[in-house]
Amino acid sequence: MARIRVRYAPSPTGYLHAGGARSCLFNWLFARHHGGTFILRIEDTDRTRFYKSSLSDIVESLRWLGLDWDEGPEVGGPCGPYFQSERLPLYQKYARELIASGHAYRCYCSAERLKSLREGQRAATPAQNTDAASSHIGYDRHCRELTASQRAELESSGIVPVVRLKVPLDGQTAFHDLIRGRIAIQNEQMDDFVLLKSDGFPTYHLANVVDDHAMEISHIMRADEWIPSTPRHVIMYNAFGWTPPLYAHLPVILSPTGQGKMSKRKLVGTDGREYNVRIREFRSAGYLPEALFNFLALVGWSYDDKTEMLTREQAVEAFDLDHVSRSPAKFSYDKLDWMNGMYIRQLEVNDLAGRLHPFFNAAGVDIDMETVQRMTPLIRERMVKLTDCVALTDFFFVDELHYDPQLLIQKGMTSDQSRRVLSESEALLRETEFVEAALEPPLRAKAEELGLKARQFFGTLRIAITGREVAPPLFGTMEILGREKVLARIATARALLQ
């Protein structure tokens, strides 16, 4: 096999979403695995849908995921420019070439005519669909055989034509897909699609073929939804006399809500649950890039019968097309959550604390790095997403706790017992060194002395100190809060029990 050169070619019409990121990831993995070149190309040929901020979003999101490109925007390369809008003369040249060689023609049909043509075809019922009607799919080839004088007349009337490909009227076009085998379609199923628009911009079909050839792309890995247009591209390669790249169509990602493929917009399930779709949303929702990377690598590809957690390096090492699935896959948010928790737990305390800090700030919690580092071990095993750190530690930052005093009286306890727990603890805590390890033995002994179960004794203390039934480990929490605050909160609790 020649040099491996693959590309991810998004169009800047929106933010980078999970499906696009997955396609990009597979190309990146493939390139890195084979020591090939990974190219980022921007397909900005649709001026009407161009969305200014999407380019920076795509670039930032890919960088965040760690998907770096060898050629493309910001890094350049020998096959640039990597923005199709800057390559217009090239497409126009090749369109003219196709016209000259008899493989394409100029079409002068108005948008109105095409529109009514489509509507007429859609309205036709199967019964009405005579041979004459059904033999035409899409454009009716009205301009395919215009004479020179007809063309001259239309030209002089000021109509700016588009260029359409002359698709063979019969026969079939086939290609070999690396993960699906041979795929063939009858040529009569294809219409004479547009190559060059009247504004001088190419359509996806032309630009894609011209650029993949010019950039010496060896493999095209893209979503399954492109299968129907692949034969069109093959016809073009043939018309140019070029050899098409190798194709591998990836399974699409299905929406977790159960209908259709995953869209680019935010999804809301029937139960009201909201699903992130854009990479930037996963980021701000507190997902780790390494977790999302790992997860995305496994949607549509598998390593073996048991491995779920893969480092970036292992994924590069192991990636192959043989284990790319053919069937579409639903995006499992539950599994992503689980995986994100796994990755969070694997992080070193200081690393995790560093990632948590901005989330505290974003939530309006004024906290210094040292405190974050002290809290991190307490909450590391309790987080699914980085954003969870705020809710997990909110009781640290309030001046006053609000809770039902009844909670101080744990199951099976009397109010007298609860009062004793608080008063005895208060006395004890005045003289105990306020570090986690030193706090535990005397308190535990006190619980036993009072004839209380640990869950009762510490349950009462937990409510008094954190105001919550569910909280991080008590002794570590007390150490961070400090003697003064802990004693004050216990005093408050005692007052509540009077």
Place this chain on the structure above:
RNA sequence: GCCCCCAUCGUCUAGUGGCCCAGGACACAGCCCUUUCAAGGCUGCGACGGGGAUUCGAAUUCCCCUGGGGGCACCA
């Protein structure tokens, strides 16, 4: 409507003719551990869509049906 693709537990998947009365993971349930919650450990629940054919033997090959998905723009 026409064309194309796909089909193993609820979900993601392993499986490339005998190793499979189908393995792993998420989710779910139970138990253990335990100062709560988590985390962790153990156990359980749970699938080859249907019908034909090929074969000594089929989840694995072929055909039909059904179901799901995608495409049919001067969008990508």
